[in-house]
Amino acid sequence: MRRQVPLVLCFLFGITMTIQYYVPSRFSEDLKSEVLNWGLIIGPFALVLAIATLVRLHYTRIQRRSENWPYSIVVFVGLIVMAVVGTVQGFTSQGISGGPFEWIFNNIQVPMDATMFALLAFFIASAAYRAFRARTLEATLLLVAALLVMFGNAPIGDLIWQKISPVRPNLPSEVRQWILDNPNLSSRRAIIMGISLGAISQSLRIILGIERSYLGGGE
Amino acid sequence: MIEKLMSLDRRYVFALVGLAVIIPTLLMIRFPIYVSQPTQNIYDFIEGLSEGEVVMIAFDYGPSSLAELNPMAIAVLRHCFRKRLRVIGMTLWPVGATLGDTLMREVAHEFDTTEGEDYVYLGYRPGVTNVLLQMGEDISAVFAEDYSGTPISEHPMMADVKNYNDIALVVDLAAGASVEGAWIPYTYTGYKQKIAAGVTGVIVSQLYPYLQTGQLVGLMPGLLGAAEYEKLIEQPGKGTAGMSAQSIVHLLVIVLVIVGNVAYFTTRRREQNAEVY
Amino acid sequence: MIQRFRDVGLPIGLALCWIILFSASTAWGQPAPPTHVEAVDTPNDTGNSITVRWQISPDDKAGAGVDGKMNVVGYHILRSDDPAGPFQLLQEVAGGITEFRDDDGMAGSPAYYYRVRAVDGAGETADSETVGPVKATSEWFHTGKVYILIAVLLYSAILVYCIYHARRGREFFVRRIAGLEAVDEAIGRATEMGRPILYTLGLGGISNIATIASLNILGEVAKRTAEYETPLRVPCYDPIVMNVVREVVRSSYSDAGRPDAYSEDNVFFITDSQFAYAAAVDGIMIREKPAAIFYQGHFYAESLILAETGNSVGAIQIAGTDSDAQLPFFITACDYTLIGEELFAASAYLSREPLIMGSLKGQDYGKALVLAALLVGTVLEIFGVHWVSTFFQAAS
Numbered sequence: 001m002r003r004q005v006p007l008v009l010c011f012l013f014g015i016t017m018t019i020q021y022y023v024p025s026r027f028s029e030d031l032k033s034e035v036l037n038w039g040l041i042i043g044p045f046a047l048v049l050a051i052a053t054l055v056r057l058h059y060t061r062i063q064r065r066s067e068n069w070p071y072s073i074v075v076f077v078g079l080i081v082m083a084v085v086g087t088v089q090g091f092t093s094q095g096i097s098g099g100p101f102e103w104i105f106n107n108i109q110v111p112m113d114a115t116m117f118a119l120l121a122f123f124i125a126s127a128a129y130r131a132f133r134a135r136t137l138e139a140t141l142l143l144v145a146a147l148l149v150m151f152g153n154a155p156i157g158d159l160i161w162q163k164i165s166p167v168r169p170n171l172p173s174e175v176r177q178w179i180l181d182n183p184n185l186s187s188r189r190a191i192i193m194g195i196s197l198g199a200i201s202q203s204l205r206i207i208l209g210i211e212r213s214y215l216g217g218g219e
Numbered sequence: 220m221i222e223k224l225m226s227l228d229r230r231y232v233f234a235l236v237g238l239a240v241i242i243p244t245l246l247m248i249r250f251p252i253y254v255s256q257p258t259q260n261i262y263d264f265i266e267g268l269s270e271g272e273v274v275m276i277a278f279d280y281g282p283s284s285l286a287e288l289n290p291m292a293i294a295v296l297r298h299c300f301r302k303r304l305r306v307i308g309m310t311l312w313p314v315g316a317t318l319g320d321t322l323m324r325e326v327a328h329e330f331d332t333t334e335g336e337d338y339v340y341l342g343y344r345p346g347v348t349n350v351l352l353q354m355g356e357d358i359s360a361v362f363a364e365d366y367s368g369t370p371i372s373e374h375p376m377m378a379d380v381k382n383y384n385d386i387a388l389v390v391d392l393a394a395g396a397s398v399e400g401a402w403i404p405y406t407y408t409g410y411k412q413k414i415a416a417g418v419t420g421v422i423v424s425q426l427y428p429y430l431q432t433g434q435l436v437g438l439m440p441g442l443l444g445a446a447e448y449e450k451l452i453e454q455p456g457k458g459t460a461g462m463s464a465q466s467i468v469h470l471l472v473i474v475l476v477i478v479g480n481v482a483y484f485t486t487r488r489r490e491q492n493a494e495v496y
Numbered sequence: 497m498i499q500r501f502r503d504v505g506l507p508i509g510l511a512l513c514w515i516i517l518f519s520a521s522t523a524w525g526q527p528a529p530p531t532h533v534e535a536v537d538t539p540n541d542t543g544n545s546i547t548v549r550w551q552i553s554p555d556d557k558a559g560a561g562v563d564g565k566m567n568v569v570g571y572h573i574l575r576s577d578d579p580a581g582p583f584q585l586l587q588e589v590a591g592g593i594t595e596f597r598d599d600d601g602m603a604g605s606p607a608y609y610y611r612v613r614a615v616d617g618a619g620e621t622a623d624s625e626t627v628g629p630v631k632a633t634s635e636w637f638h639t640g641k642v643y644i645l646i647a648v649l650l651y652s653a654i655l656v657y658c659i660y661h662a663r664r665g666r667e668f669f670v671r672r673i674a675g676l677e678a679v680d681e682a683i684g685r686a687t688e689m690g691r692p693i694l695y696t697l698g699l700g701g702i703s704n705i706a707t708i709a710s711l712n713i714l715g716e717v718a719k720r721t722a723e724y725e726t727p728l729r730v731p732c733y734d735p736i737v738m739n740v741v742r743e744v745v746r747s748s749y750s751d752a753g754r755p756d757a758y759s760e761d762n763v764f765f766i767t768d769s770q771f772a773y774a775a776a777v778d779g780i781m782i783r784e785k786p787a788a789i790f791y792q793g794h795f796y797a798e799s800l801i802l803a804e805t806g807n808s809v810g811a812i813q814i815a816g817t818d819s820d821a822q823l824p825f826f827i828t829a830c831d832y833t834l835i836g837e838e839l840f841a842a843s844a845y846l847s848r849e850p851l852i853m854g855s856l857k858g859q860d861y862g863k864a865l866v867l868a869a870l871l872v873g874t875v876l877e878i879f880g881v882h883w884v885s886t887f888f889q890a891a892s
Contacts, residue, residue, distance in 0.1 A: 026634050042736065119801050120801060133479065208659075
């Protein structure tokens with residue numbers, strides 16, 4: 001029973017929403033909007049459960065003085081401060097534009113998030129040095145294409161080229177654009193087609209109840 | 220030597236990247252910028268609009284990608300305000316709400332603009348699909364108030380802006396899948412709304428299929444796209460400044476890949492020779 | 497003579513006056529109205545609009561002004577529910593525009609009549625003929641999607657056919673997928689080293705098809721970790737996904753006969769902030785040094801930050817994603833990568849469930865159809881035959 005009900009619901013909603021895609025009437029659009037709103041309503045309930053797990057995990061860590069437990073205090077400080085400031089400001093002023101919430105956002109979250117994203121540049125360099133090897137013909141083609149795109153992707157590529165050759169001063173940029181417009185475009189399309197067919201197949205399996213491991217256990 | 224190169228600690232690579240960013244930034248080296256066609260297309264489209272037409276800018280990114288996308292947003296906003304176009308700002312990302320608000324005000328203050336007449340910042344509402352579909356019918360049904368809580372009916376510019384019919388172009392500045400996952404399937408497909416995109420360098424290549432099919436008017440690629448747009452509006456900013464660091468880091472990565480491969484092949488040849496003898 | 501003048505001169509005089517008056521009217525008076533005006537119920541909408549189309553006035557400057565005498569700068573769209581009027585101004589549009597979608601108060605509205613009024617620079621106007629009545633109605637089938645429907649039905653029929661045959665016991669061959677072959681190796685390695693396994697489902701929500709595929713793989717991985725008694729850690733980005741993950745892992749431990757080994761603390765929520773999540777998962781990798789790491793699902797720019805950190809702790813890494821922009825990062829930094837559709841095939845491959853295997857075969861037939869269309873279209877296009885590309889353009 002625990003499995004049958006979700007399977008029936010999944011089948012009914014799956015079929016209904018598939019048909020909805022082809023029906024442009026007002027009723028159909030309202031139905032879609034309603035279902036999407038239900039999804040939004042479920043979200044906060046799940047969030048409460050999720051935050052409860054987070055609190056429990058870090059509370060246990062502090063209680064047991066597990067390794068690196070002081071970091072768990074940082075989690076609580078962040079959680080409480082942002083929630084309290086956001087809520088208080090939400091009740092006392094119109095919107096959350098300006099004020100301490102925006103200050104914390106701009107001066108703490110912005111630099112921290114930007115720092116994490118900036119790590120990508122370091123990791124790209126280390127990964128390229130460590131693993132980008134011309135081991136096979138395919139890997140060599142990939143490597144040559146990557147080098148050409150990188151060379152054309154920064155203005156210095158054109159500048160170096162202009163020192164070497166008097167013809168076509170923007171050749172590196174043009175080559176980069178050609179690679180993006182042609183080989184890149186066609187391979188992306190091939191991957192998108194494969195993914196789309198796979199996604200339709202998986203959706204059908206879920207709607208028909210063939211694929212059901214996502215439902216978890218229990219009969 | 221070669222063995223050392225092969226097993227080089229990644230921290231040396233990190234240090235080199237750090238230097239390749241810091242030194243050119245401090246020296247403020249400038250490079251000539253070549254404008255790619257997809258960026259030129261966005262500029263041409265906005266340039267072709269008449270005074271008073273409406274452009275919507277979606278700040279669909281968070282603090283992490285602000286370094287790449289803020290310069291783009293600034294350049295496009297400057298172009299719009301300079302042409303006396305009216306601008307609506309909004310975001311599909313909760314963390315993009317504050318960013319967009321701050322940025323729009325900053326750029327608007329550079330020009331002779333009035334909030335509510337020349338620009339409105341709507342902020343964020345949850346539920347991506349519903350937000351985009353409902354804006355196709357009536358923007359005020361989704362955004363009854365703007366980001367600072369003022370009813371949008373009190374903004375004079377919104378009197379004749381009801382839905383996408385009254386918007387000439389949507390510029391989506393995105394760090395995630397909002398272009399191909401939201402704006403194109405719902406706003407372009409459903410309402411034939413013209414859409415242009417500016418995205419982080421990491422995801423730019425995946426949007427080329429949409430450019431070729433005409434689902435996107437144009438595409439700005441990462442910080443380079445910002446620099447290109449700054450060149451077009453003849454007002455260099457952080458995008459242009461960032462090109463020096465980007466150039467040197469790109470060169471460094473190219474050198475690293477070549478050195479890594481030379482070391483790899485040298486080691487492999489030695490191993491093969493050792494096997495023969 | 498006088499009589500003759502009366503006979504001939506009067507008509508000539510009148511004609512001259514008429515010509516002069518007409519010329520004056522076209523030179524300084526009314527502009528020519530727009531022509532071919534039509535108002536139609538907008539097709540394939542929710543019944544909330546009527547589309548008005550017209551051909552620009554011969555005096556529209558967008559039409560090169562024809563004789564250069566006039567300068568029509570815009571049009572007014574007028575609407576009334578009575579053909580005799582009065583007509584109310586609905587919208588002003590610029591010159592050169594030939595279409596307007598009226599979506600003003602259409603719900604439960606009567607049929608409407610429309611006129612399009614040309615307006616020149618001097619404020620002179622000329623109305624078109626009245627068109628209508630037109631009523632906005634909604635349709636029950638989107639005619640623009642008929643080709644999509646046919647393609648989906650065809651593909652679904654192939655899938656159902658293959659599933660049906662699989663049900664009757666037909667064996668299907670599935671090529672070797674190295675990334676999935678390595679699952680046992682990775683779990684075995686973690687068991688030998690006495691270290692945990694880390695599994696991340698990326699940043700996709702529960703409605704993301706890659707997340708569901710990842711849940712299916714997780715179910716199989718969890719069964720094996722339960723058998724080997726290897727700790728499985730699953731940090732989650734999405735609250736709903738976290739709750740489903742708990743059910744999936746609990747179920748797998750039960751199926752493996754080890755419900756006691758399941759601990760809820762091993763499946764936990766971190767944050768729904770992209771890079772805070774990446775930082776937290778990196779922290780777990782550095783502190784716990786997992787022997788195997790699975791990245792299965794939908795990823796964004798954090799992919800390489802995770803995979804390079806995983807590599808630095810010496811873990812065997814198996815990635816799988818439908819995020820095509822992240823594939824190069826995973827391929828470079830991980831030991832095995834499931835590319836796009838391989839992720840969706842994974843649950844069939846791991847579970848060897850005949851029905852799911854059948855759908856994989858159907859997927860291949862679908863791909864063959866797409867390939868055939870591409871090949872035929874390309875060849876015909878080369879030889880100047882355009883009907884295939886025209887058909888697909890119309891279908892899109």
